[in-house]
Amino acid sequence: MKILVLGGDGYLGWPSALHLSRCGHQIGIVDNFARRGYDQELGIASLVPLASLRTRVTAWREVSGLRLEVYEGDLTEAGFIHRVIRAFRPEAVVHFAEQRAAPYSMIDRDHAVYTQVNNVVGTLNLLYAIGELDRDIHLVKLGTMGEYGTPNIDIEEGWLEVEHKGRTERVLYPKRPGSFYHLSKVHDSHNIEFACRAWGLRATDLNQGIVYGQQTPDTALDPRLATRFDYDSLFGTVVNRFVVQAVLGLPLTVYGSGGQTRGLIDIRDTVECIRLSVENPARAGEFRVFNQMTQSMSVLDIARTVAEAYPGDVEVERLANPRVEADQHYYRVQHSRLTELGLIPHLLSETLLTSLFDIAREHAERALPQTILPQTDWRTPSATARTTPPQVGEMLPQARTVRQRSSADDTSTAAGSGAP
Amino acid sequence: MKILVLGGDGYLGWPSALHLSRCGHQIGIVDNFARRGYDQELGIASLVPLASLRTRVTAWREVSGLRLEVYEGDLTEAGFIHRVIRAFRPEAVVHFAEQRAAPYSMIDRDHAVYTQVNNVVGTLNLLYAIGELDRDIHLVKLGTMGEYGTPNIDIEEGWLEVEHKGRTERVLYPKRPGSFYHLSKVHDSHNIEFACRAWGLRATDLNQGIVYGQQTPDTALDPRLATRFDYDSLFGTVVNRFVVQAVLGLPLTVYGSGGQTRGLIDIRDTVECIRLSVENPARAGEFRVFNQMTQSMSVLDIARTVAEAYPGDVEVERLANPRVEADQHYYRVQHSRLTELGLIPHLLSETLLTSLFDIAREHAERALPQTILPQTDWRTPSATARTTPPQVGEMLPQARTVRQRSSADDTSTAAGSGAP
Numbered sequence: 133m134k135i136l137v138l139g140g141d142g143y144l145g146w147p148s149a150l151h152l153s154r155c156g157h158q159i160g161i162v163d164n165f166a167r168r169g170y171d172q173e174l175g176i177a178s179l180v181p182l183a184s185l186r187t188r189v190t191a192w193r194e195v196s197g198l199r200l201e202v203y204e205g206d207l208t209e210a211g212f213i214h215r216v217i218r219a220f221r222p223e224a225v226v227h228f229a230e231q232r233a234a235p236y237s238m239i240d241r242d243h244a245v246y247t248q249v250n251n252v253v254g255t256l257n258l259l260y261a262i263g264e265l266d267r268d269i270h271l272v273k274l275g276t277m278g279e280y281g282t283p284n285i286d287i288e289e290g291w292l293e294v295e296h297k298g299r300t301e302r303v304l305y306p307k308r309p310g311s312f313y314h315l316s317k318v319h320d321s322h323n324i325e326f327a328c329r330a331w332g333l334r335a336t337d338l339n340q341g342i343v344y345g346q347q348t349p350d351t352a353l354d355p356r357l358a359t360r361f362d363y364d365s366l367f368g369t370v371v372n373r374f375v376v377q378a379v380l381g382l383p384l385t386v387y388g389s390g391g392q393t394r395g396l397i398d399i400r401d402t403v404e405c406i407r408l409s410v411e412n413p414a415r416a417g418e419f420r421v422f423n424q425m426t427q428s429m430s431v432l433d434i435a436r437t438v439a440e441a442y443p444g445d446v447e448v449e450r451l452a453n454p455r456v457e458a459d460q461h462y463y464r465v466q467h468s469r470l471t472e473l474g475l476i477p478h479l480l481s482e483t484l485l486t487s488l489f490d491i492a493r494e495h496a497e498r499a500l501p502q503t504i505l506p507q508t509d510w511r512t513p514s515a516t517a518r519t520t521p522p523q524v525g526e527m528l529p530q531a532r533t534v535r536q537r538s539s540a541d542d543t544s545t546a547a548g549s550g551a552p
Numbered sequence: 553m554k555i556l557v558l559g560g561d562g563y564l565g566w567p568s569a570l571h572l573s574r575c576g577h578q579i580g581i582v583d584n585f586a587r588r589g590y591d592q593e594l595g596i597a598s599l600v601p602l603a604s605l606r607t608r609v610t611a612w613r614e615v616s617g618l619r620l621e622v623y624e625g626d627l628t629e630a631g632f633i634h635r636v637i638r639a640f641r642p643e644a645v646v647h648f649a650e651q652r653a654a655p656y657s658m659i660d661r662d663h664a665v666y667t668q669v670n671n672v673v674g675t676l677n678l679l680y681a682i683g684e685l686d687r688d689i690h691l692v693k694l695g696t697m698g699e700y701g702t703p704n705i706d707i708e709e710g711w712l713e714v715e716h717k718g719r720t721e722r723v724l725y726p727k728r729p730g731s732f733y734h735l736s737k738v739h740d741s742h743n744i745e746f747a748c749r750a751w752g753l754r755a756t757d758l759n760q761g762i763v764y765g766q767q768t769p770d771t772a773l774d775p776r777l778a779t780r781f782d783y784d785s786l787f788g789t790v791v792n793r794f795v796v797q798a799v800l801g802l803p804l805t806v807y808g809s810g811g812q813t814r815g816l817i818d819i820r821d822t823v824e825c826i827r828l829s830v831e832n833p834a835r836a837g838e839f840r841v842f843n844q845m846t847q848s849m850s851v852l853d854i855a856r857t858v859a860e861a862y863p864g865d866v867e868v869e870r871l872a873n874p875r876v877e878a879d880q881h882y883y884r885v886q887h888s889r890l891t892e893l894g895l896i897p898h899l900l901s902e903t904l905l906t907s908l909f910d911i912a913r914e915h916a917e918r919a920l921p922q923t924i925l926p927q928t929d930w931r932t933p934s935a936t937a938r939t940t941p942p943q944v945g946e947m948l949p950q951a952r953t954v955r956q957r958s959s960a961d962d963t964s965t966a967a968g969s970g971a972p
Binding site: 210241244245248249252253256257259260263264283284285286292294295296297299300301303304305306307308309310311312315318319322323325326327329330331456462510511512513514 | 630661664665668669672673676677679680683684703704705706712714715716717719720721723724725726727728729730731732735738739742743745746747749750751876882930931932933934
């Protein structure tokens with residue numbers, strides 16, 4: 133199958149491209165290198181060194197004999213994505229090409245607006261290109277479990293059967309997200325559902341949990357094939373960040389009580405979910421939603437699991453929660469559709485954590501410990517009042533440290549950190 | 553009370569500003585004249601001639617002795633709205649300043665993207681300005697009944713109590729809108745609800761029905777105070793368009809069967825709803841939603857009502873529906889919160905229609921009949937693949953006529969037209 137992977141140079145886009153390639157598909161990668169640009173903007177970096185996309189593609193060819201086509205450009209330029217789809221003629225498009233960090237979107241007004249415009253306009257341009265060129269192309273779009281928030285009722289897979297005053301309706305599951313990033317994905321979902329309804333497009337919205345891990349069988353074949361290992365407060369996801377904190381001898385930092393429960397997924401399962409979604413396309417006109425996660429854990433439980441797996445002392449610290457989230461809440465998620473398609477989940481295990489500790493230790497000298505603590509208080513808007521989105525290379529404006537040790541309610545067993 | 557009216561030069565913004573001014577409030581008007589620009593872009597025009605904003609403000613001062621401050625600029629420029637709020641120090645902001653025509657948003661990719669960016673970014677900039685400068689400012693935001701779509705269950709006022717698997721939650725009412733314009737308002741609602749939750753802002757989201765009428769007691773005082781009378785296929789709303797078709801001796805055009813049922817409201821009630829919302833502010837942190845409509849009617853019933861009120865022959869024609877909407881559906885809407893605050897509705901009456909016929913007749917020589925029939929098929933995406941939003945003065949690209957007489961199912965009594 134011919135598959136375009138948008139954002140194919142990113143943390144998950146790259147291993148997904150390799151997995152699909154190895155499974156016999158013909159892959160085109162689209163990227164504008166925005167993610168590498170955020171590193172420059174913010175002074176952060178992947179713990180594991182990254183080869184350039186050109187080097188990666190060469191390495192994959194050497195290792196596997198398989199070719200990857202590359203298109204460099206920006207989805208917010210409508211003409212670009214239109215030309216790429218016309219040239220490559222994909223049967224499926226996997227869309228990872230969005231700004232994907234909630235904390236980044238909450239830095240200030242510029243970053244909120246940039247995130248929503250980048251994500252929403254990129255997806256709109258893609259919908260129009262598909263709608264005009266070939267409505268049969270299956271769109272596989274990355275959403276997030278964070279779109280749902282933490283409702284007091286079970287989270288279903290995208291749709292909800294509602295009974296109200298004696299009548300029934302199947303509705304899009306009501307969303308109540310917790311950041312301008314998460315909101316951008318909610319906006320995307322609404323736009324995509326409409327395009328399916330209006331134009332008969334076929335789409336799969338993958339509401340993904342927090343991804344952990346850094347290796348897939350493909351990326352492990354050669355150091356040049358490695359994907360990102362983020363651990364900073366903006367792009368680092370909770371398990372990976374705890375692992376780096378443990379290895380660096382830093383305290384694991386919990387936001388609030390650590391009672392926030394989140395859906396998780398192993399990076400090896402992510403790439404397999406992408407394959408399963410692509411190989412089992414949605415019907416024409418169908419907007420289907422899969423909850424792409426394999427287990428739920430509270431942040432405190434994640435911290436305890438990492439601490440127990442680590443072969444050394446792990447200190448523990450609790451931070452005032454900079455986020456807008458409940459840290460005690462109901463959380464029960466339906467996530468059976470991908471397992472029905474054949475996913476065999478890897479649950480969070482000591483084996484996986486041990487291999488992550490090894491990777492972190494190997495690259496520990498590259499770590500930037502000052503990037504780990506949160507700098508942005510989500511409850512205080514910061515309006516920088518510029519008129520253009522931030523450019524790659526500009527520095528993080530007016531970051532404010534929200535570090536704040538809680539004393540009264542500190543417990544020595546508490547360990548954790550916010551969700552991504 | 554000091555009140556900023558964003559979009560205060562528009563169809564409803566202008567009469568709302570006058571009504572609030574006459575009721576003793578101190579008014580600032582913000583506008584970028586985008587609505588007048590769309591006229592130039594599309595070759596359409598208000599049936600009633602419009603004075604410039606400067607002339608309008610002068611006329612209001614002469615007639616009432618009251619002053620209106622004016623700020624000319626664009627909400628998508630964050631610095632502009634930040635400066636205006638800092639200078640004017642409003643207690644409430646009434647936000648009409650969005651691209652408000654569903655058909656306009658469906659012309660092509662450019663217009664879809666322009667609509668979503670203009671509306672979403674403008675509102676985000678406003679939220680940040682309020683959040684940073686004075687969280688006590690009450691935001692009164694114009695939404696639309698079209699955000700809900702036509703669900704098979706009763707439409708409540710913004711929130712829905714859901715019982716699911718034995719548990720309950722109060723959720724944002726699930727939306728399923730029918731155009732990229734309506735979607736932009738759904739995006740806004742989600743962003744605003746988050747800002748209330750995260751920053752403690754206070755907001756009222758007014759999901760307004762289709763407005764009809766052209767005069768309020770204030771605009772009728774002087775021809776220079778008149779507001780718009782749109783009747784074209786893009787900006788004309790259904791009642792006003794039928795009135796003009798009748799007066800011009802043109803057939804009333806129904807989209808599909810005319811069974812589409814919509815909420816309606818008289819322009820005199822709109823301005824009163826704005827006053828009631830402003831004078832009874834939301835609580836700090838509250839995101840409340842009022843359904844701003846006074847009655848529901850099917851398009852066919854609206855057509856019959858107009859035809860019966862018209863003192864002459866009215867021809868009838870049915871068009872293939874260019875829109876993405878059901879024309880047979882359940883529609884029952886809760887809309888009691890504004891009447892609880894004191895609204896006394898004007899229902900659609902022969903008196904009102906007669907006065908609208910008179911206004912239309914008075915200006916009939918200005919009519920542009922070629923602008924009345926729909927030119928855009930919403931079920932066919934048109935990707936013009938430009939990279940910038942349309943500029944004022946550019947012409948409507950590649951308009952396609954979707955006029956199509958249905959023959960078999962045509963009935964001589966059918967009369968109507970699509971909702972706005």
